[in-house]
Amino acid sequence: MKLISKILPLVAAMTLWGCDNNQHAAKDNEEQQYAVAKISTQLPHYLERDIRDEVFYFVMPDRFQNGDTSNDNGSKTLVESQGGFDKTSKGHYHGGDIIGLKDKLPYLQEMGITSIWMTPIMRNQAVQGDSSGYHGYWVLDFSEIDPHLGSNQDLKDLIDAAHKLNMKVFFDIIANHSADVIKFKECHGEDGKQWLGATPGLCDYKTLEQVANGDKYTVFVPEGSENIKTPQWLNDPKYYHNQGDSTWEGESAIYGDFAGLDDIDTDNPEVVAGLIDVFKGVVSEFKPDGFRIDTVKHVNMEFWSEFSPAIVDHAKSLGIPQFFMFGEVYDSTPEFLSTFTTTGKMQSILDFAVQSGIYKSLIEQKGTNELEAIFNGDHFYKDEDSDASQLVTFTGNHDMGRFAYMLDRENPDMSEAEKLARIKLSNALMYFSRGIPVVYYGDEQGFVGDGNDKDSRQDMMPSLVASYNDDDLLGTDATTADDNFDQSHVLYQDLVALANLYVKHDALRHGAQAQVYAQDTPGIYAFTRTTEHAQYLIVANTATTEQKQTFNMSYKGFEPVVLAKDKSEDNGEVTINLAPLSYAIYKAQ
Known part of the structure; x- marks a missing residue:
């Protein structure tokens, strides 16, 4: 010690x-049986508010609330963005949309949420293989919202409604890749529908040296898909790396296809300029309050050092002075993570290091010096315009799984009371240590899940997925077959209490x-x-x-x-x- x-x-x-400390939370009226935390009404105006005043809610719109059943099957005219709806399958669209999210803004505001971060919402390729693009990461069109989620006007209405509540809206964007359209004859055959490689489902990665020596894949776009992407330049294979699938190590982490998705050649100056124009256009059209950027470490650092300032400067020119971007760098080492906020000129990144420290201390039950070691690395983030206080902290997410799942996985015999106590303590550490806290949707309702990825993306609206509905939720007798927007839930109320402390005491932010x-x-x-x-x-x-x-x-x-x-x-x-x-x-x- x-x-x-x-x-x-x-x-x-x-x-x-x-x-x-729920006794500190205000009540709206005498009849209300639960405490609330409308902290957005107590903070500075959203256009002027410091990012460190925020409490984020990370939500997958398709799994949240269905506000318009007419869009459940997506586009009525574009085949590539049509279909993929199956509420019984965890790998398909379930019908949640932007209107549904807008309808639930009071639920979020009363929990103490000030900023909403949505998984990608731009138009996707609806179906790839035996799954669909419900998650939003298979983008075809960077100019319009996915029709399964609604219309561009629906999105603008959501942003307007949030702003009226003094809340912010953040988009999740991708510069690393677009939807899987490009095929290689050596892997996919002449028709693009086969698997000819040594490993089914994979195209072996070809190194830069192999490519330089002429050992390249024969690239083609299947008939009918030649103009499927927007903007038009994204349809030309010359703007992609085309080197096969990433092995997640060495150079392939930058130049390889991410799970088969078309890896954009961000070394190319034309591509850099093109992507800057794309996302300037998104900011101009919708005026969000910021971006979370996907798969940042799979893009060359030089791209970020040019892209990041250009987008922020553009947003400021449009009257969004506090526009904020944070990147996903899936690594738990502060020395490495910090290179993206220093060399890469990003304002912030998701703090996987703090997530790791909380995991080791509260799930693996190691010493609290695990947290000490992480925070000892805060000096790495310090530069002329950012520091560790701007990092975005979390305890679980849609990729690694929920904190409650990881807790259950490592401690299967732990009592529910102890699990709830550990979750509450993890939330307190996230809220009151430096950084900007993120609540992953459903955590406030005791969601657990069976694993990562699809198994951590349950429905808040009544679900028809059997593997979701057999979960034993924490702090409630409900299941995911029920509507799960219970504002009296013990974990929702815990977050209310934390938010009320958070807003009352400036030094805690x-x-x-x-x-x-x-x-x-x-x-x-x-x-x-x-x-x-x-x-x-x-x-x-x-x-x-x-x-x-x-x-x-x-x-x-x-x-x-x-x-x-x-x-x-x-x-x-x-x-x-x-x-x-x-x-x-x-x-x-």
Whole structure:
């Protein structure tokens, strides 16, 4: 065990909050049986608001709410964006759409959400193989919304409605690849429908050296698909790498096809200019508040250093001064992650490192020094226009699976009460440590899932997927066969409580973070958040037993409330007794 540093001198009394703090949440009216957190109404105007004030909700529109059943089968005229609807299959469209999402804005606002991040919504190739593009990552047309989700006007209406609630809307975009249209005769045969390679379903990757020596695939576009993509230049195979499937290692991670999707040649200056124009057009047409960028590490760094400033500058020229972009870099090493915000000139990335630290501390039940080690890497992110406080934090997602699933996978005999306590503590660490928290849709309703990818993309509306509906949800007797927008759910209410604390205390959003204490076993993790005018101490207990710890606080006197049993000595020492799997927050007065 070790005390990392002395806490800065604090003045006068301190106030303690515990993790069961729903009493702080406001009620809309006397009849309402649940607390709410409309924190977007208490924050600065969305156009001027600092990104560190946000609480994100990451949602897959197809799996959220069906507001218009007439679009369930997609386009009525474009065959390539038609069909793929099957509510019984976890790999197909289920009918959720933009209108449905707009209808549920009050549900999100009252949970304390300030920003909505949607999976990609541009027009997709509806069907590839035995699955469909419900997730949005098989883009054909970068200029219009996928017809399964609605119309361009529906999207504009959603953004307008969110802005009226002082909430933001973020798009998920892809520059690495487009839909799988291009074929290789050596792999797919003359008709593009066969598998001739050594491994069914894969086209062996050809290295840059092989290509330079003339060992190339014979590239073609199947008849009828020659003009299937928009803008038009994306239909020309010369703008793609065409080197076969990525093995996720070495150069193939950049130049190989991502699961067969057409890998765009972002080394080509014409492509760089073309993609900048594409996404400038998206910003001009819809005026979103920012982008999350997919598969960032599978694109050459030089592209991002040119693309990122160009898009942000364009958005600012249109009157979106706080336009914000963050990238997906699937890696848990701060030194590597930070290269995309420094060299790559991105404003932020998804913080897979913090996700890993929370996972190790609360799921694998390792020491709290796992968190310490991650935050010790924060200095890597510091440059002239960004730092670690702008990183986007999360505990699970649509690729790796839900936090509750990972918890159950590693601890199958754990009680429901302990699982809920660990989930609540993971949320508190995400909200109150530096960074911008993301709630993955359905987590607030106790969704668990059977795995990653498709198994973590359950329906919030009543589901017909058998493998979803046999899940044992946490904190409820409901299943995914039910409508799951219960605002009294224990986890929804926990997020309400966190949001109300988050908005009430500016330092919990903006404060510089300094680590105070960590240990090599489950137990106490403590850190401070400090601004010019305030300082807070956050203490978490990751152990299943009460933990006692003494801190040299360098001040006298405080008032304990709710959870911890505390004693203050005249010499400035503070002894904290913290309940299992709980947290406390102290504020200097």
